[in-house]
Amino acid sequence: xxxxxxxxxxxxxxxxxxxxxxxxxxxxxxxxxxxxxxxxxxxxxxxxxxxxxxxxxxxxxxxxxxxxxxxxxxxxxxxxxxxxxxxxxxxxxxxxxxxxxxxxxxxxxxxxxxxxxxxxxxxxxxxxxxxxxxxxxxxxxxxxxxxxxxxxxxxxxxxxxxxxxxxxxxxxxxxxxxxxxxxxxxxxxxxxxxxxxxxxxxxxxxxxxxxxxxxxxxxxxxxxxxxxxxxxxxxxxxxxxxxxxxxxxxxxxxxxxxxxxxxxxxxxxxxxxxxxxxxxx
Numbered sequence: 001x002x003x004x005x006x007x008x009x010x011x012x013x014x015x016x017x018x019x020x021x022x023x024x025x026x027x028x029x030x031x032x033x034x035x036x037x038x039x040x041x042x043x044x045x046x047x048x049x050x051x052x053x054x055x056x057x058x059x060x061x062x063x064x065x066x067x068x069x070x071x072x073x074x075x076x077x078x079x080x081x082x083x084x085x086x087x088x089x090x091x092x093x094x095x096x097x098x099x100x101x102x103x104x105x106x107x108x109x110x111x112x113x114x115x116x117x118x119x120x121x122x123x124x125x126x127x128x129x130x131x132x133x134x135x136x137x138x139x140x141x142x143x144x145x146x147x148x149x150x151x152x153x154x155x156x157x158x159x160x161x162x163x164x165x166x167x168x169x170x171x172x173x174x175x176x177x178x179x180x181x182x183x184x185x186x187x188x189x190x191x192x193x194x195x196x197x198x199x200x201x202x203x204x205x206x207x208x209x210x211x212x213x214x215x216x217x218x219x220x221x222x223x224x225x226x227x228x229x230x231x232x233x234x235x236x237x238x239x240x241x242x243x244x245x246x247x248x249x250x251x252x253x254x255x256x257x258x259x260x261x262x263x264x265x266x267x268x269x270x271x272x273x274x275x276x277x278x279x280x281x
Contacts, residue, residue: 019055025216026108026272027059030135033212033274034063034104037133044103047127049092050110054079060106061085069095093119100129108137109270111199112192118202125206128277134208136273140215141168141175141193143269148182168193196271208275215268 034041044064048057051068052075060066061083068087070076079087090096092107092114105124111117124134145165149158161182168175179193200210 022270023055026137027056029137029214029216029272029274030056030059030106033133033135037211037274037276038063038103045101045129046104046106047097047102049095049105049107049124050113051075051079051083051087054081054083054087056106056108057083057085057087060104064103093123095123095127097127099126102127103129103132104135105132106135108135109139111136111138112190112194115191117192121199121202121206125208125277130277132277133211134203134273134275134277136199136275137270138194138199139190139192140268140271141179141195144168144179144182144190144193146269194271196268196273199271199273200275203273203275207278209278211274211276213271213273215271217269 034044038044041063046060046064046066048054048060048066048068051057051070052072054068057066057068057079066083066085068076068079068083069090069092070079070087071089071091073089076087076089088096092110093116105128107120107124111120114120128134145162148161148165161178164174164178164182168178175193176191179190196213196215200213204210
């Protein structure tokens with residue numbers, strides 16, 4: 001299976017940063033989708049696919065019986081501590097389950113780690129019950145430029161990387177090359193940076209109806225100057241004081257821009273898809 005190797009050190013950092021801020025967003029989106037889709041949502045069979053350390057298993061258990069599955073034994077050791085209810089080792093591309101056995105399949109931030117991601121969508125279509133619901137989140141391509149910048153490359157690398165990033169909007173090959181060479185290669189093993197529409201199109205071909213598809217961001221779209229956060233800037237402000245005074249106006253501007261992006265929905269570093277099975281058509 002072409003997937004990344006689990007790195008506990010990396011995911012400890014992710015848990016402290018990404019998971020801490022994204023969990024309530026993804027939890028609320030999932031709860032709303034489940035409540036709308038099922039009239040009785042108290043006794044469902046649920047697969048947490050790519051459960052990692054079992055962060056979402058306890059939340060999902062509010063709606064029924066949850067089984068977590070992951071490809072990493074190391075991750076499952078932590079998952080069993082976080083959720084004693086049941087987790088197993090398995091491959092998302094060849095799920096060890098019969099057809100039509102889950103009411104809900106929930107998978108968050110896993111798809112981008114698998115080279116043949118369309119095979120995972122096919123497996124979701126196979127194991128979901130008629131009338132069931134798939135809940136999926138993944139990383140939007142726009143995030144990759146920020147990941148590149150967080151690695152603090154030199155000016156020449158920034159120029160070359162940014163050029164390749166822009167080309168990715170017009171060519172899938174260029175997009176894939178940028179993700180693997182410039183952005184995520186040393187950081188978490190991403191193979192893909194998706195556009196929401198391409199995942200929706202693939203799911204539609206695999207006999208899903210898209211119930212909802214929306215972008216969200218847990219991090220501010222502008223990461224410069226402490227993310228444009230005035231509170232963080234003042235807390236971690238540079239010295240001497242005159243430099244703080246000089247930088248405060250652009251930080252305030254960045255903060256306003258972040259609010260603009262948030263309220264207009266013009267930026268999303270991740271996306272959430274809820275898709276219903278139509279295999280009974």
